[in-house]
Amino acid sequence: MNQEQFDKVKNGNGFIAALDQSGGSTPKALAAYGIPEDSYTGEDEMFDLVHKMRTRIITSPAFNPDQILGAILFEATMDREIHGKYTADYLADQGIVPFLKVDKGLDEQANGVQLMKPIHDLDETLRRANDRNIFGTKMRSVIHEANDNGIKAVVDQQFDIGKRIIEAGLVPIIEPEVNIHSEEKEKSEDILKEEIQKHLDELSEDQNVMLKLTIPTNADQYKQLIDHPRVVRVVALSGGYPRDKANSKLKENDGLIASFSRALVDDLNVDQSDEEFNQTLQNAVDSIYNASVNKK
Template sequence: MSMSEMMTQMADKGGFIAALDQSGGSTPGALKLYGIPESAYSNEEEMFALMHEMRARIITAPCFSGDKVIGAILFERTMDGEIQGVPTPRYLWRERGVVPFVKIDKGLEAENDGVRLMKPMPGLDDLLARAAGLGVFGTKERSVIRLPSETGIAAIVRQQFEVGEQVRKHGLVPILEPEVLIDSPDKKKAEQMLHDAIAAEIEKLPSDARIMLKLTIPEVAGLYDNLARDERIVRVVALSGGYPLDDACERLSHNRLMIASFSRALIGDLRHEMDEKQFDDTLAIAVNKIYKASVDKV
């Protein structure tokens, strides 16, 4: 798979990134929303098999193609799995024209100083080497900010860029995701602090570095536009953060240099019991709304 072709798509093509990376902790909730109760599986293997079936159903849907969905973030088990007998990353790029990413974080530490850092990632180099071998383009790693704490946010950003450097050494493009919670008591202030801390770290990067940012849709529209213009930033993408689909799309449409990377807002109306036409039509409505908010700006 051509990294240069995928880079061109990620940097220049209109569209959005689908976040299909629910991990072990969030999978039961995602399956329940989809219409599969916990009583439907008896162990983790059965749970992840059902989740893989859901993701494969989404990826093979007619509307899920590089025309509008330019990238997809996968859970590690999804990356290691297959769709129609083809490794998932290869299927995404060759059959759907969608650039594959993989989630690499192992969850969050307990809150300290208003933030939640990422847990240690033992075996990360092995995972990154495996991802590169499967033709994955990049990674995603998430941490969380609740309060506008300068020291806490500095720690979050420092950790994100350190992990990003490890990712880049494997020839992959990291998506750094320091999420500001939408129910933060001072979201606007936290976002400004985050902006300033990220800008300072970007200035330390070599000119040939290429990274991406995944950020909460800001209270001040266009807050991150100057970061998006930096040659070292491939793209700035937005997480839905719990906003309903229409609300998330409305907010995103006011941020000219952000595209979507939605999860719940993308798949929240899909149900296991839908027939194929209902499923495809429902997914297409979400895809079209998110695509429009990503390319047609107010």
């Protein structure tokens, strides 16, 4: 593990950029960027276009290490290059810590939750991540209802895989997202906090994790988790909230920083001039940084 990167993620001011849209969500991301699905053919062309989009974001002067602590990448992005360097190496050279999305998507809903699909090639992916100088990983589950058994299964699965990631020398981002539209969001967050706390308390002193959680209904709901000695950092997903609302809710939570995806790039467009693109991205970065660092 890179100690300098660990210290930056744990103690730095800023947020984590989520640039990890995968095969299923890439068409939607490209459409939002102004590239409709009928303008390209096949996955290869699609991933070429999304890498071009991500390269434009990552190489923008707005994507700077003074405000952005790290970036989460999709596997295909990890294997591609920016200016002659693998993406993680390019980011690290800029002072931004690289993470990798390792999950394979979600299973069908059962017991009010969606577990992760099996990650059959996890060991090989982690080996390649180390070869590509990745610092940590991210994996997502979703909670829709306040079902005790379902939420327990989500957290158990996340930590079981997380321990394998730790053994590989990487820092896992545990992401049990609570659906912001759930009628039982607040109750789900109470159950989730208890289940996460149990697992954190069982970790040894050399086992560290990050958490990526939905911004809670009740401010400072996760303060006890943020302060836990086994937690490197707790970051928040925007979860479908518009950027202004996500920022406003984030400010209410001491110690919680952003790891936004759509809320970071929503206003970017392929047809913008470089000046327009960079200024639009800078405006988003400034607002998310402010919400992460300056609390109410």
